[in-house]
Amino acid sequence: MNTIVCIKRVPDSATRVRVAEDGRSLDPAGVKFVINPYDEFALEEAIRRKEQAGEGSVVAIALGSADAAESLRQALAMGADEAVLLRCEGLHDALPVSRALADEIQGREFDLVLFGKQAIDDDNMQVPQMVAEFLGLPCATVVVDLSVSDGRVSARREVEGGQEVMEFSLPAVVSVQKGLNEPRYPSLKGIMAAKKKPLEEKEVVLSSSTLMLLSLDEPPAPAAGRIVGEGPDAVPELIRALREEVGAL
Amino acid sequence: MANVLAYVEIRDAIFEKTSREVLTAAHQLAATLGGQAHAVVLGAIGVKTAATELASYGAEKIFIYEDESLALYQPDVNSAVVTALAESGQYEAVLFPATARGKDLAPRVGAKLGHTVATEVVAWTVEGGDIVVQRPMFAGKAMATLKFTTGPALMTLRPNVFEPEEKTGAGEIVSLETPEGPVRVTTTAVEIGDRNKLDVGEASIVVSGGRGMQGPENWHILEELVEALGDEAALGASRAVVDAGWRDHGEQVGQTGKTVSPNLYFAVGVSGAIQHLAGIRTAKVIVAINRDADAPIFGVSDFGIVGDLFEVVPVLTEAIRQVRGSG
Ligand SMILES: Cc1cc2nc3c(=O)[nH]c(=O)nc-3n(C[C@H](O)[C@H](O)[C@H](O)COP(=O)(O)OP(=O)(O)OC[C@H]3O[C@@H](n4cnc5c(N)ncnc54)[C@H](O)[C@@H]3O)c2cc1C
Ligand SMILES: Nc1ncnc2c1ncn2[C@@H]1O[C@H](COP(=O)(O)O)[C@@H](O)[C@H]1O
Numbered sequence: 001m002n003t004i005v006c007i008k009r010v011p012d013s014a015t016r017v018r019v020a021e022d023g024r025s026l027d028p029a030g031v032k033f034v035i036n037p038y039d040e041f042a043l044e045e046a047i048r049r050k051e052q053a054g055e056g057s058v059v060a061i062a063l064g065s066a067d068a069a070e071s072l073r074q075a076l077a078m079g080a081d082e083a084v085l086l087r088c089e090g091l092h093d094a095l096p097v098s099r100a101l102a103d104e105i106q107g108r109e110f111d112l113v114l115f116g117k118q119a120i121d122d123d124n125m126q127v128p129q130m131v132a133e134f135l136g137l138p139c140a141t142v143v144v145d146l147s148v149s150d151g152r153v154s155a156r157r158e159v160e161g162g163q164e165v166m167e168f169s170l171p172a173v174v175s176v177q178k179g180l181n182e183p184r185y186p187s188l189k190g191i192m193a194a195k196k197k198p199l200e201e202k203e204v205v206l207s208s209s210t211l212m213l214l215s216l217d218e219p220p221a222p223a224a225g226r227i228v229g230e231g232p233d234a235v236p237e238l239i240r241a242l243r244e245e246v247g248a249l
Numbered sequence: 250m251a252n253v254l255a256y257v258e259i260r261d262a263i264f265e266k267t268s269r270e271v272l273t274a275a276h277q278l279a280a281t282l283g284g285q286a287h288a289v290v291l292g293a294i295g296v297k298t299a300a301t302e303l304a305s306y307g308a309e310k311i312f313i314y315e316d317e318s319l320a321l322y323q324p325d326v327n328s329a330v331v332t333a334l335a336e337s338g339q340y341e342a343v344l345f346p347a348t349a350r351g352k353d354l355a356p357r358v359g360a361k362l363g364h365t366v367a368t369e370v371v372a373w374t375v376e377g378g379d380i381v382v383q384r385p386m387f388a389g390k391a392m393a394t395l396k397f398t399t400g401p402a403l404m405t406l407r408p409n410v411f412e413p414e415e416k417t418g419a420g421e422i423v424s425l426e427t428p429e430g431p432v433r434v435t436t437t438a439v440e441i442g443d444r445n446k447l448d449v450g451e452a453s454i455v456v457s458g459g460r461g462m463q464g465p466e467n468w469h470i471l472e473e474l475v476e477a478l479g480d481e482a483a484l485g486a487s488r489a490v491v492d493a494g495w496r497d498h499g500e501q502v503g504q505t506g507k508t509v510s511p512n513l514y515f516a517v518g519v520s521g522a523i524q525h526l527a528g529i530r531t532a533k534v535i536v537a538i539n540r541d542a543d544a545p546i547f548g549v550s551d552f553g554i555v556g557d558l559f560e561v562v563p564v565l566t567e568a569i570r571q572v573r574g575s576g
Contacts, residue, residue, distance in 0.1 A: 013388070013504050013523070013524050013527070014523050015387070015390075017387045017391045026391075093365045094356065094359070094365045095359065095360070095364065095365040120387075120388060122386055123369065123388065124366075124368050125352050125356070125368055126359065126365070128356075129353065129356035129360065130359060130360040132357075133328075133357055134360060136431075137433065138434045139324070139357075140434060141352075141353045142349065157349070157353075158349065159348075159441075160441075160448035160450060160451060161448045162439065162441035162499070163439070164349075165438040165439070166324075166435065166437070167437050168433055168434045178498065179498055209398075210363070210364045210365055210398050210399040211364070211367060211395050211396070211398070212395060212396045212398055213394075213395055214381070214394045214395060214396055215393070216386065216391050216392070216393050216394075217391060217393075218390070218391055218392075219389070219392050225548060225549065225550040225553050226551065227542070227547065227553045227554070227555055228553065228554060229554060229555075230555045231554070231557070231560060231561060232560050232564040232565075234554045234561075235561065235564045235568050236568065238536065238552055238554060238565070239565075239572060241552050242513070242534070243572070248512060248513045249569065249572055249573075
């Protein structure tokens, strides 16, 4: 089984977001960047399938600035065989990014393309479905359980209050959700091996977008909460405040 | 041309509240643009009868695609039908609920049209003829303002943000023909745990428990509080609790769980880690119950009680029963 995994380099989830001077992007000063957490589930899944089958390959692709090479090295250290960086600067939204990823994937041999369900910076949840449309492939999103046999896939996806089962054939596109597996940490041996694995860099020019980012703003700090009291004796005051001050009950 | 299309989701022959929200927003946006609100719904045989109800949320036309296979969500048929309408030239915007289905579907339509979707929109305006929307990014730590440069504008709307409002529309039913396009994926089953249980992402009141609950055996005290709060209330959980196996991941609130926007959110024995707060930024009123007066959750909550939850919650439940009971 040959799998392609698309990974994005994003700010760590504990990042305190400050808007940069351009008023439209994140100020990267002091921010720790990581592989998008959902993409780690995708990587783990691809590597496990290859290990279990004892054959096949895992190619990691990231689109982003030169720094994204660091995330790709990490993917190689986890166990990917090969990495591709589609290098471009600036902010880009789902459609142009999907088109560039699809163009890169198109020329390759693969059975499965795996994605995280969502990038935790833009929270878009769009790229996997768009890439699938561009490639003309079946697609299931937010998948928590994936079984493949004889070229047929059964995927369970998370929906409100339960799960939905989708069936389709390979090649296919799947975006994954927490619960699918437990991603591994790269071993020292893996980190050493990663240095010798191929990491190809290509410059890409993205098409323009139909959605223009006008501004990014930090939401006003929430007004400091009011402690209505201590212990069960505070309950009547809480009820009163909820009913009279905010009409919430 | 200046019409707005609302994608309406039907689950188990019932229109979800999110669908009424989307219809209401479509009606308001269409009114601002000087057009009409239309609805499109795909479902099993019988959906036509149920769909007449949509007129009371302002739909002038209701496009129906009925087929037995559509009892479940079939992504390829849904995207073919919605794309064909979106391309008809009648629409300035197409609105979807930001639910599991809406968020799966909208980008499929977007790719076909060559348009990016605005995900989880919480506000819109029309400025000089352009549709401008706001949506949270970075798990709600920043708010983005975006302008659509080409129509139709595609967006998913965050649940519980746009209040449903009854309006009258003509509600003319239009049956659609079989759409063109390949079917690559088949949805074969949907397994919903407890059909009467409201999903935490859609509830208008949420009671979340954290590690302070000390074990799954204590959850009955939160279940009783939820019951006292009525049908619009649901249970949530912190990740610590889900990781410990006390509650299912479907209930997790936060960055790697659900984003919730209820009118009222109770955080009980939840410390308020940044990743938990990420899921509740658009909650309207937050109440925290925690024995640690320095817990970060108090920094974002409107009202707090410092105390042992095992003492406070039962008293709170009783007080709410009385308030609700006496109307
Ligand atoms: C990448 C990443 C993603 C994450 N995503 C999420 C997410 O989606 N959702 C999420 O919730 N977390 C998430 N986390 C985890 C998060 O950082 C916290 O670890 C978690 O939210 C803590 O859960 P908690 O508040 O239940 O537990 P704790 O932090 O242990 O807090 C327990 C609280 O209960 C109080 N308490 C104890 N006993 C009582 C009592 N008898 N009465 C009253 N109060 C009491 C304590 O004072 C304390 O404040 C994520 C972390 C990472 C790194
Ligand atoms: N710039 C990128 N490079 C590689 N993969 C990406 C990129 N952006 C998004 N993806 C993939 O698409 C998934 C969903 O992203 P999004 O639609 O932006 O929320 C992510 O989890 C990644 O797997």
